Amino acid sequence: MRRRAIAGVAVxxxxxxxxxxxxxxxxxxGGAASPEAAVAGYVAALGAGDRGRLEDIADxxxxxxxxxxxxxxxxxxxxxxVTGTAIGTTESxxxxxxxxxxxxxGSPYSERLWxxxxxxxxxxxxxxxxxxxx
Numbered sequence: 755m756r757r758r759a760i761a762g763v764a765v766x767x768x769x770x771x772x773x774x775x776x777x778x779x780x781x782x783x784g785g786a787a788s789p790e791a792a793v794a795g796y797v798a799a800l801g802a803g804d805r806g807r808l809e810d811i812a813d814x815x816x817x818x819x820x821x822x823x824x825x826x827x828x829x830x831x832x833x834x835x836v837t838g839t840a841i842g843t844t845e846s847x848x849x850x851x852x853x854x855x856x857x858x859x860g861s862p863y864s865e866r867l868w869x870x871x872x873x874x875x876x877x878x879x880x881x882x883x884x885x886x887x888x
Contacts, residue, residue: 784810785875789841789850792869792876797839797854803831813870813877821881834858847871852878 786792792811799807803826812818836856844850848871855864868879 783873783875784814785872785877786811787875789852789869789876792878793839793841793852793854796867796878797834797836800825800830800834801832808880811878812880814872815870815885816879816881816883818880825880829858829863834863841869 786795795807795811798804799811805822805826808822808825809818812822834856835858836854838853838855840853842851842853850869852867852869853864854867855862857863870877870879
């Protein structure tokens, strides 16, 4: 009886560890369902100073490891006040430019970012393309 109890506890422990690993490795689809949702998520994440959300929406083909902390420092936690966004088109249905305008600390701000679609999810290119580092 004691061996069964120990074996049961071991099985439950192993299943718990496996469940945690699955949750950590598979956080969801990432990105956003549309270009508009990607931009809104980006702006909201900056406003909230939410590094995790920025990582989630960052294009996986780009190395955002330096870019995200820099953006949070310069633009995060309410420093960027967005007054307009304009999503453009390209010849590709997997790539779109977005122009963001506003103010940072009372000074004018404008920037063009690029949106990339992967498997029907939209991401924002933050940092250099991973292939460019070779």
